[in-house]
Amino acid sequence: MDALSTANVEFCLDVFKELNYNHAGDNVFFSPLSLLYALSMILLGARGNSAGQMEKVLHFNHIVESSGPEFKGLAKCSQAGRIHSELGVLFSQINRSDSNYILSIANRLYGTKAMAFHEGKSVTVEMMYQTGKFKMALIEEPQMQVLELPYVNNTLGMIILLPVGTADIDQVEKQLNSKTFQEWTSPSSMVERDVEVHLPRFKLEITYELNSLLESLGMTDIFSRVRADLSGMSPGKGLFVSKVIHKSHVEVSEEGTEAAVATGDVLAVKRLPVRAQFLANRPFLLFIRHSHTNMILFCGKLASP
Structure with missing residues (x-):
C-alpha cells in the first residue's frame, strides 16, 4: 500500500498545482483518491499508448517499477486490474461500516453529454x-505552521499548511512537492x-471539468476520437472519453472538530503551559488524510472563506 500512497500524493500535488494555476485567487478543493479510483476504471480498458499515458499521469508506473517480479511479469491489463483491486481494498478500509463517516464518490465519467462548469461557492x-x-x-x-486536527477517533486528520511571518501562500506552494510534504508532516x-x-x-x-488539466499532465489520447485506444472495453472503433467531471464538498464547523478538543484544561492551567497560537486568518492549504493508510482523501486551498 506504500506505493499506492506515494502515487496518491504525487497525483494529488500534480492536480492541485494545475487547478491552482488555472483558478488563481480562487478556492480549490478536490478528492485525489476518488479521481484515482475513477480513472483507474478507464485504465482497465485502455491499451497501447493510451494506457501508457494514463499510468504515467496517475503515477502507477512507479508502482510497477517498485513491485516484485511476479507483479512486473503480469500483462499491462492485469497490472491495471491489480492496482484497481488494491484501490478497492483501500476504499473498504477507509469506508468501513463501523466508521462514523461515509466517503462518497461524487465524480463520474461521461461520454458526450455536455455539462456546465460551476465555480466554487464562498461564504462569509x-x-x-x-x-x-x-x-x-x-x-x-x-x-x-503545520497543524493536524484529528477526526472520528483519529481515523482521519485535517492537515493545514499556514504561512506565517513574512511568508505567503505562494512561497508555500512553490516549495510544495511530495518530498517536502512528507518532511513537513x-x-x-x-x-x-x-x-x-x-x-x-x-x-x-466545487465542480471541475478536468479534460484540459489531465491533457496538460500528459493524458491526451483517451480524449481523442482518433487516438484513443479503449479496446479493452469494446472492440468497436471511435470509443473515447468526452468529459471528466469532478465534484467535491467539505464543511468545517465546531461540530466537525469537537472530537479533536482535548479534555483536561484544569491540569493545563495548573502547570501554566505556553500555548502555541494558530491563527488561520490568511490563505492556507488543507489536506484530509486517512491515518492508517496515509491516503489523501481531499486536498484544497482556502483563499476566501
Missing part, C-alpha cells in the same frame, strides 16, 4: 476558537503540544 464566516493538544510543526523555510516534525486554534468555518462545493 466567523472564526472558530478551540484549545487542546494537537500535533504541530514549525517550518523555517518557508515560514509556516512527518512524525519527527509534528510534535503534540497545547495549541490555541483560530480557524474559519467554511463550506466548499
